[in-house]
Amino acid sequence: MSDHANDHELHILQGSTKRESEHHHEEHGDEDPADDTVREHRLDLATVREKLRDKSGKQYWRTLEELAGNPHFEDLLHREFPRHASEWDDAVDRRNFLKLMGASLALAGMAGCGRPDENNIVPYVKQPDGMILGRPRFYATAMPFGADAIGVLVESHEGRPTKLEGNPDHPSSLGSTSAMVQASILNLYDPDRSQTTQFDGEIRTWSAFLEAAQSLATAAKAQNGAGFRILTGTVTSPTLGGQIKKLLTLYPQAKWHQWEPASGDGAREGAKLAFGRYLNTVLVPGKANVILSLDSDFLASGPGHIAYAKQFSRRRKLDTPSDTMSRLYVAEPTPTVTGSSADHRLPVRASDIELLARALAAKVGTGAAVALPAATEKWLSTVAEELQKERGTSLVVAGDQQPAAVHALTHAINASLGNVGTTVYYTEPVEIEPAANLESLRQLCSDMHAGKVDALVILGGNPAYNAPHDFDFLEKLKKVHTSIHLSPYFDETSAYCNWHIPESHFLETWSDARAYDGTASIIQPLISPLYFTKSAHDVVAAFSDKPGSPPYDLVRAYWTDAMGHSDVSVESGWKKWLNDGVIPGTKFSPINGEVKWSASSLPAFHPAQAGQIEFIFRPDPSVYDGRFANNGWLQELPKPLTKITWDNAALVSPKYAQKLELLHKVEARGGEHGQVRSRVVDVELNGSKVTAATWTLPGQAEDTVVLPLGYGRTRAGFTGSNKGFNAYVVRTSNGLWVSTDGKITVTDDTYPLACTQYHFNMEGRQILSTASLAEYKKNPGFAHEGAQAPAKDDSLYQEFSYPGYAWGMAIDLNKCNGCNACVIACQSENNIPVVGKDQVMRGREMHWIRVDRYYTHAESPTNDPSTYNPSLDNPETFFQPVPCMQCENAPCEQVCPVAATVHSAEGLNDMVYNRCIGTRYCSNNCPYKVRRFNFLRFQDWETPQLKLLRNPEVTVRSRGVMEKCTYCVQRVNNVRIDAEKQSRPIRDGEIVTACESACPSEAIVFGNANDPDSRVAKLKGQQRNYSILAELNARPRTTYLAAVRNTNTDLVKE
Amino acid sequence: MSTSEIPLNSQARYEPDPVLEPGHTYASVTDKISSIVLTRPLGLGWLAGFTLVFSIVMVLFASLAWLITKGVGIWGINIPIGWGFAIVNFVWWIGIGHAGTLISAILYLLNQKWRTSINRFAEAMTLFAVACAGIFPLIHTGRPWMAYYMFPYPSTMGVWPQFRSPLIWDVFAVSTYGTVSLLFWYVGLLPDLATLRDRAKEKWQQYIFGMLSMGWRGSAHHWHRYQSAYLLLAGLATPLVLSVHTVVSFDFSIAIVPGWHTTIFPPYFVAGAIYSGFAMVLTLCIPLRKAYKLEGFITMRHLDTMAKVMLATGEIVAYGYFVEFFMAFYSGNKFDVFLAEQRLHGPYSHFYFALILCNILTPQLLWFKKVRRNVAALFVMSLIINTGMWLERFVIVVISLTRDFMPSAWGRYSATFWDYSTFIGTLGLFVMLIFLFVRGLPAIAISEMRELVHEESHANKEHV
Amino acid sequence: MSGPRSQLYGVMGEFETPEAILAAAKKAREVGYRHITAYTPFPVEGLAQTIGFRWTAVPLLTLLGGLGGGLSGFGLEYWCSAISYPLNVGGRPLNSWPAFIPVTFELTVLGASAFAVISMLALNRLPQPYHPVFNVDRFARASTDKFFLCIEARDPKFGLAESARFLQSVEAQHVTEVKDEE
Secondary structure (H helix, E strand, C coil): CHHHHHHHHHHHCCCCCHHHHHHHHHCCCCCCCCCCCCCCCCCCHHHHHHHHCCCCHHHHHHHHHHHHHCHHHHHHHHHHCCCCCHHHCCCCCHHHHHHHHHHHHHHHHHCCCCCCCCCCCCCCCCCCCCCCCCCCEEEEEEEEECCEEEEEEEEEECCEEEEEEECCCCCCCCCCCCHHHHHHHHHHCCCCCCCCCEECCEECCHHHHHHHHHHHHHHHHHCCCCCEEEEECCCCCHHHHHHHHHHHHHCCCCEEEECCCCCCCHHHHHHHHHHCCCCEEEECHHHCCEEEEECCCCCCCCCCHHHHHHHHHHCCCCCCCCCCCCEEEEEECCCCHHHHCCCEEEECCCCHHHHHHHHHHHHCCCCCCCCCCHHHHHHHHHHHHHHHHCCCCEEEEECCCCCHHHHHHHHHHHHHCCCECCCEEEECCCCCCCCCHHHHHHHHHHHHHCCCCCEEEEECCCHHHHCCHHHCHHHHHCCCCEEEEEECCCCCCHHHCCEEEEECCCCCCCEEEECCCCCEEEECCCCCCCCCCECHHHHHHHHCCCCCCCHHHHHHHHHHHHHCHHHHCCHHHHHHHHHHCCCCCCCCCCECCCCCCCHHHCCCCCCCCCCCCEEEEECECCCECCCCCCCHHHHCCCCCCCCEECCCCEEECHHHHHHHCCCCEECCCEHHHEEEEEEEEEEEECCEEEEEEEEECCCCCCCEEEEECCCCCCCCCCCCCCCCCCHHHHCCHHHCCEECCEEEEEEEEEEEEEECCCCCCCCCCCCCCEEEHHHHHHCCCHHHCCCCCCCHHHCCCCCCCCCCCCEEEEEECCCCCCCCHHHHHHHHHCCCCCCCHHHHHCCCCCCCCEEEEEEECCCCCCCCCCCCCHHHCCCEEEEEEECCCCCCCCHHHHHCCCCCEEECCCCCEEECHHHCCCCCHHHHCCCCCCCEECCCCCCCCCCHHHHHHCCCCCCCCCCCCEECCCCCHHHHHHHHHHHHHCCCCCCCCCCCCHHHHHCCCCCEEEEECCCCCCHHHHHHHCCCEECCCHHHCCCCCEEEECEEECCCHHHHCC | CCCCHHHHHHHHCCCCCCCCCCCCCHHHHHHHHHHHHHCCCCCHHHHHHHHHHHHHHHHHHHHHHHHHHHCHHHCCCCCCCCCCHHHHHHHHHHHHHHHHHHHHHHHHHCCCHHHHHHHHHHHHHHHHHHHHHHHHHHHCCCCHHHHHHHCCCCCCCCCCCCCCCHHHHHHHHHHHHHHHHHHHHHHHHHHHHHHHHHHCCCHHHHHHHHHHHCCCCCEHHHHHHHHHHHHHHHHHHHHHHHHHHHHHHHHHHCCCCCCCCCCCHHHHHHHHHHHHHHHHHHHHHHHHHHHCCCCCCCCHHHHHHHHHHHHHHHHHHHHHHHHHHHHHHHHCCHHHHHHHHHHHHCCCHHHHHHHHHHHHHHHHHHHCHHHHCCHHHHHHHHHHHHHHHHHHHHHHHHHHHHCCCCHHHCCECCCCHHHHHHHHHHHHHHHHHHHHHHHHCCCCCHHHHHHHHHHHHHHHHHHC | CCCCCEEEEEEEEEECCHHHHHHHHHHHHHHCCCCEEEECCCCCCCHHHHCCCCCCCHHHHHHHHHHHHHHHHHHHHHHHHHHHCCCEECCECCCCHHHHHHHHHHHHHHHHHHHHHHHHHHHCCCCCCCCHHHHCHHHHHHHCCCEEEEEECCCCCCCHHHHHHHHHHCCCEEEEEEEEEC
16 A cells, blocks of 8 residues: 555656656556657556457467567566565466466567577686586676776676675775675666567567668668767777777768766866876875865765775774874765765865865966855865875865866866876776767767768667757657667667667676776676677677677687787686786876866856855766666665665755755654655756655755756666656756756655665764874773773673684774675675565665764754754764674573574574574664564565575575574685685684675774784774673674774864 | 341441342342353344454454464564564553452452452453463564474474573463463352353253363362362462563563663553553443443442552552653663653653553542542543553553664654554454353352352341 | 162252251261261351361372472473573573573462362362262252252261151251162
8 A cells, every 4th residue: 555655656756857747647656658659558467468368379379479579568577577575566467467477488489599609717716627516606707887897706606696796806896896886796687687689669589680780781881881870888898999990990971979977078078178188087095195075976986986995995094093094175065975984074066166176276376366255265275285285195086077177177286286196197098989978979969860860879878868858869869760779678768769689787798898097807707698688799790790790709809909919819818817807917007197287278167156056966876877776786775875765865955955944754654764754846957847855965065956866767677667756857968967047846745765764863872983083192092981891700690702713893984984885795695685665664674784874963953954953064974884793792692582593602693594483572672773574575586587696605584584694604604614624723814704895995804803813803902992882781793993083173173 | 138127237337338239149149140141142232242343353363364474564563663562462461461360369368358249250351361462472473383482392403492581481471371360260160160050951051061060069078179279279370460460571671672671660560460450340340230230249349449459550550650760860871861751752752641641640530439439430441541551561662662772773663554453353352252251151250159148148147 | 780770879958058057067977977968059167177077188289289380490491591402692691590580480380270270170079070969959059059968878877767867857958868870
């Protein structure tokens, strides 16, 4: 019943232009918007039944085939499949359902298309001396992402990839991963993936496409390729780049366009502005003592962010009070992960960043002085002083969403601070063909409009959904004679293209990609394609003179040329590349970018007048630009600062919220840990309108409204469709990132948001200890003043002793930046189910490790951000990952009536699932509330694809049992077995928990607390080490190192 | 004795009104009570009422079926509020049971004559309340079909129950309580069953009651052993009834949750139990005496005395509330202090004030004799107190869980349709069992009434 | 035995009040009857003593039951937690005796109560659906308002005529002989 309610509300949020929104109001909330351009109207079981009535035998199947051609039918079949949580099943007449199931199976046979021949793949650490069943093997490959590729080691169980780990040898990973990388494996097994090639909604074979492609090719050749267009996202694959370029030489008139919706042109064009040519900027935050980020979230997004986070965190470690720390200043319009870990943070409007940049440039001696508001002036001059004090070891970073000018200024500033070569350096572009995306797309659209485009090949991406609204991509697409769309899903764009080619996942295909510093990796498949999917290489090859040549040959051939036969022709060379996951010597060497900068060469700057409301667009921290919309893990991942799941919301500052009277209402069901109702607003921007839920975000610049991208998808799949609102609807080419001519009107509607942590302060409890560096030096033991654990010998009884290993964990809050990588890593490692928005709103999400977000020194009359208080304008923000504390005096164990949770000899608080009867007493008695309960059957037992995903070493829990973090006991035992086989003790660092291995900032350390030389023992020995709520005497094995902020005294006293 | 002397006697007696309406003989009491079971035809009222409660019981079964099909997720519980209506109802029902045992056992030991006419159905009430209570600990588990893990049996896993857990104590306490109450009840019934056997006209009645009465002959030897056994049972039931709610209170006071972890719980739970128990006895016996014209046996004297007991226990409960607050602030424990404040102005404060109104303020009216002797007022009051005690358990179980140690994990609770349907279902079950009881078994202990007639007649003689 | 043949069980007299039967019973003892039984609708104080029945084993058996229950209770808990399957539960000692007390107590009460009831029934030879006295029609009122005194045939001093006469002499009404049909 509540589901219906949600549908309705989702429906309110449907991002839409006026024309579309009418459709919505006719449609049921849960269904795709009808559209006149698509021939078939929407199907439901009833109509299918209608079509099938009194058909039998051949006839029956023929009718089914007709149906099968219909994307909506596919869609329907998918919809009815059981999903990530049985909760999501909508009631269906089972008998008809089974009929259709049978049909859909038959369909598989209809597209008779062979599998690509397997090529042998080389394991990473363990040599392939025959597979040992039950022992996973690790293979190196890379995940391409924007202008970067993250090297990963894929854990493969009997040939099915189950988990991604970072590749220590790969520059973008250095052994760590991010939430998106961790979650990308779920996309591989997503049952909603498109499975077959289609033409105008009917199933075709790949060979049929090859023929079509060839005829197009010949047609194109006839007119030198005029009218032949390729549209891609950012391409860093040398092979693909090579293929496309070769194609362009075949058809000189053909054009290659690029469009990445969520990573701006600023960096690219800024470099051009500063250096006269495209250059790639590589940061070395590890070498910087002082960093100023101008609206850059370099710790959590953008090329190289994992490596940057690692370098940065290493400069934040404090073993003794005498250690030094780097200092981070951030000026940004809306709180980010980077801003939250800043020592000093200045909320300013996005457009004011350029003002800051210009002023700073003047202060460090390039360009003319600029007048600033007093407070900002004080802040900036302090920063400028310090930057100059640290000449050569300071760093200024500009954000991807900032315009070219800011980037150019930043380059100039870094140059004049002498940072180039130490904390920042420049290389040849990583992109194969750097181009101003917006212009590129604009040109394509105008060509299409002019009818100049006969064939358009869209390789990935989803322009119909994410192209600037004013380009009206869809309308223009109709003018294209033949449109071809390669995409993992049958998405918004596929629906309007003639050909749809299902795209292979990066774990299914051969390819290659360059990392942010130029290092190239071979992408090797871990599993042969689950469906009849193809890669961009296949599609481009189809138009080449050698159609149908397999990606393996293409990649191999490219690198054979590139590296010279001598190296590659030797098998071992190739094998080593695959083995290491990187191609040696491909890293770009620094080139000295000669800054040809002058104030005049900057585009004119019109500072927005004070008090002007700014609407800014940002990629969503979970679903990015919308490509992860159908990923249940990321959808259910609480966003770092808002802790909202399953939705996006227009983020407003507390002050502005007060002005608009946007109050939040905590619902009784779920409450602070589940459901918060927020006001719905209409945002009118650039001539179109979107209806959005709002969220009050402390620390946001006063006159800023953030519209996160990536939601409001209509054809994302079961998980991702009709969630949140579509910000692209109001995003236009002239206001791609910042837009001012908008107005916001508060409606009477409210909308329930699934927020996992609404309460933001600690009520003065010993939970997250913080201090400034100065205070820490003065009083190193500050972390213990909150609460004291009773002395061990206070107990009447003799304590249990742990003579062997004593597993323990130390989490350094000084390093944690709240990026959430650990949460998804844990979910992937431990087969943790997705429960869906409704269940999250009831406070039943299942994450074994959560990241709590607290604001210190912030208060408000109602203890929540929706009632204004000046302390909310720019609160200090801290993150705290909370796994099971593995208490030695575990309160949960004492109250379990059936001994389903007991202590192991090594101090692990073990959960015995098959003994648990589910009284939930343990959870009630857990002071840290880390236990999770299967209130319903959350785990999906039917969907076959998801069975492949599961980690065979972790029990799949069913309904009615309690579960919680186990310190990855399966990993502990694997290592123990190896160690015992070699009759040696387990080495420190040999056991790496999933959260620890994922963490980019090395904040989590696991090990044997009994071994004085272990890293964890050393950390626990530090003065900053404390345990949450120590006074309860639960004696947690998970302890924390207090967070210390390296504040600048000049800024503090004012 | 002739009717003419009755008014004299009653005036002569210092007691304002008797525990037994004068003028009754052994035969008359026996006849009046047993006829309800043996001869009285099924009235329309009874049938209508029974149909109603029976359909409510069907609601209970439906709710349980759905619960087993889907899981406890159909309720409002979540993390952090792992316990909701199920446990609230469990504690409430168990509490109600207590009055029965108290009346039949403790008042017996204290040799209180006035207990005689109400102890039988008070005991029945105990049994039925325990039956209702017993449902919840079972069904609130995630996997009820595995609940037998809680019993110490030699399992193939070799694992035993974890005897440090208050839930295991519950299992033993509640099952013992149920068993002993049943024995006590049955032993009390034995002579009356014999009476019914001997008076029954229908063959099947004779057959059934013959079986149940085991061939009781009321010989001097029987009575002698019977009395010593009955006395012993009373002696055993007394500490038992106190222990049961103490153990129930351990479910909370053993845990470390702020608002649960306090030493006042055992006494204040027991008092609360008796409080609600007597309220329920009133709720039941006021309509009962009306429907079956038993005003002669259940006199104003009984109602008045029970009202006094409620008043007394009510004050103890009030003291309990006070001590909770006092301890919070006196100890200075920041978690307890915070919770105490939450009760007053947290999101659930209205529940707390409602319970203060129901459990503390309203019952103060019982100080006035006028109220104690006004049947209607007493009936309403008893309903109010039952509600109040339910609210108290809700405040303790749920509200404490919404605000515990980690602010980041704070949540709220709201019951779903299935929470309510299950609760109402057990109310139906309870009333249905009462309906069956009053028509199937003597609702008043006949043999004890005869004894009472004997004693009363002596009293009369002395006065003459 | 062949065919139903009835033998004499005793003679029975009926009284109106407890006082009457009490007096009659006293008299019967004085004249030397030893096997006499009284049947009353409710316990009559002193009646049992008068007919020479004092001590009953019920309390002793109850005590034993209680002890048995308690000891086995604690024994079970200790054996399970400390010997059979010792587990480290939240760092609590294996023999957490304070935590074992509630169950011990409950089992004590359970054992005692069960023994009290069972021993009462057993010693009363119940259940016993048939008894000769049931053959007397008026005996049905023994469970309502009449008091019966029965002199059993096995009494050495018993004689149908004189016993009956004796009963009449103590104002018993409806003196009848009690037959035992086998």
